[in-house]
Amino acid sequence: MSHHSAPTASRRDFLKGVGCLTVGFVMFGAGPLAAASAGPELPGSLQDNPRINAWLEVLADGRVRVLTGKIEIGQGIRTAVAQIAAEELDMPLERVEVVLAETGRTPDERYTAGSASIEQSAMSVRYAAAAARQKLLILAAAQFRTTPGRLTLRDGAVHASSGRQLSFAQLLGGQQLTDEVRLPLPLKPKANYRYVGRSIPRDDIERMVRAESYYVQDLRFPGMVHARILRPPSYEGRLASFDTKALQKAVPGVLQVVIDGSFVGLLAEREYDAKLAQDYGRLHARWSGGRKLPADKPLAEHLRSLPAVEKRTTDKGNVDALATDATLRASYFKPYLMHGSIGPSCAVALFAKDTLHVWTHSQGVYPLRDSLAKLLKINPDNVHVKGVPGSGCYGHNGADDVAADAALLARAVPGRHVRVQWSREDEHAWEPYGSAMLFDMAARLDPKTGQITHWQHELWSDTHSTRPAGSPEKLLAAQYLAEPLLPKPEDDFSGGIYRNSEPYYDFPAVRVDTHYVQGPLRVSALRSLGAFGNVFALECFMEELAVKSGQDPYEFRLRHLTDERAKAVIRKVRDMVRTEKLAPREGLGVAFARYKNKAAYCAVVAKVAIAPEEDGATVRVRKIWSAIDAGEVINPDGLRNQTEGGLIQAASWTLNEEVLFNAQQVTTRQWEQYPIFRFDEVPLVEVAVLDRPTELPLGAGEAAQGPTAAALANAVFHACGKRVRQLPIRPEKLLA
């Protein structure tokens, strides 16, 4: 099973004496055979962890080990970074191994989030490998008494024209490359690529279909204890009484009950006994208090009525004319959405010899280490956190919380591994949801030209990020201890609230007013954060303006754009659907966004069919097309897979999903109450990738979310003439 050891001698800084490496090349033009130069600055992850051996190690057997601070969450980062490293080092792909996020082992890259795995981690590996290549050439040149330019890299060795060769391991003599990576730095010419830009299959998918041990849920340690957590029926509920003797009698397999305030852990040798104990506890524990939830009026109204902290997040030109001369006004709403991981959160922890070890599917092992150290009041050096893949998370789900649960319980049974498995209800009811949002839109069109002259976007939302980030109080368990740690209210505008609220279109006057409110439910980062709601509102409103002024939806968008890459994805997706035929009550809808206004460009067209009103007006998504430009593409099939998944997932959010609550608690506590798409609802999807090999790679994993929602709402409008502005687009909203 996995183990951990202190960094070995192989990582000692033997080569420091050679000094810092900067090899400059004069480059002529950017022709296909010229070496591509590194970008103007190094990725942030590399600036934070500048040494080559933070990112790659040469193994004695000639293989190369790549270290990434990111975790595999289904995005295929393991394969992408292996491709990058193998490419720059001219190694066979199968001789590159990848180590994922682990404290004390891999670089600290904070969170695997924001579609940044390629932009940050993979690009850091690229530059580190390019620097390693140069250093290996210099070392070999000294050995062979020649110049680096006369040497080549092949299969993990440096070759001279004489036929002599030395493997990387021989050149380093058991040491590692400890130089800092600095610019300028020649990169391998893209025209010579063997791996990057190709759809290299992910090798972990075969491991998955063979049911090899892969997930944190698969970890098994000798003597491991199984645990479940008993949570209150309501937020902030307090434990009044729990007769643990009666529990022991009813479930004799219970090993121990850990009660700290209102945090209750149930431990058993056998997992089934832990489950039975949880079932028993849910029926017999008594709770008091609990926060009352505002179930007495529509959530949109409630959000608007809350005290708000306000900030003008975009202010360009003067929009005062809208007060008297708006062409159109409309309000939109997006409810709370669930991450809905198929595998509920799980973690294993061991407290041994003053050190806490945690195996987790958290998106941030280093921040979690610091949070857990503070929670347990121990030194962070005594906390070791190893990332192990879990079920896909799509943002901040219960992963960090369950790790805290496991840590607290491991302290109660030192020397034994404790595996905490959340139940389905735990995950559905306690995960931090994607925030509900409300939008008021207004715009003015020039009556002569049909161009938008003024644009206003006003939004109400809670934060979109409450990641622990090194603090303990955002971990769920911390809030329920006898000495609770409670998050302080914060007016945090950095949490993605207004992401993509500023239009990418070229409007002369734009104002965005952001109202930060504290909504009733626990929330945090869900794939694309505020961009999903903001793009939904923005792109629906664009469509409404196009319709109102009788303009073609594609042309209307194109004439307000100046960025040719943005126009290209819209034109491409238009081409993809040009020959589509529509039956009665079928419709096509388009939408566009550039994620974060700086990452991938994505245009989406959805085709829907709506059943007749007398048959309930159910919406069937027939097909979704997308054109995406993510700059240089490392793995086209990986990008396609992420985009296809984004289209289908966002379609499910848009048509089906809404977290519901009554005055006491969240009521959508299992799949039957929170129905995500099943196989009969899933549309066909078609994704066109516009590869731009000479551009920087752009984060893409979240790009489809917002455009999909608006494309669907727009398609529904064109199919039946009903404009649904409140998600989800349930059939009852389409009845007269």
Add this chain to the structure above:
Amino acid sequence: MDANLTLLVNGKQHTLRLDPATPLLYVLRNDLALNGPKFGCGLQQCGACMVLLDDVAWPSCQLPVHQVTGGVAITTLEGLAAPDGTLHPVQAAFVQEQAAQCGYCLNGMVISAVSLLRQYPKPDEAAIRNGLFRVLCRCSVQARAIKAVQRAAGV
């Protein structure tokens, strides 16, 4: 309360001392250390825990283990590949189509597809959607999964 129970899993007999009410999923994962069937909901709603009972895909999370003694052939994902390691055509097709992201639901999809193809070797798209209906996938690779089943069936 514990009793000796004999199970036939992936072609091998196992006699285990267990609470007969224990759901099969817990026995497969914890007593037999199998990774194929996954815990997803414990409510028979998501299909992560699918196993084959003889030829029928069935969720194992609520199925008391005593109901599958007496020679019911229980097959998990581990039991699909040939003894020499060659993948079952359905497994191979999911790899070829790269029909996974996090892969947590793969078990349910593959087991359901194997069951479907044993009963209907040449399903059309609607039959495939129906055959995999019980399996939820949040990464949303269903479109690829449909292609994978078509590939395995040669349709």
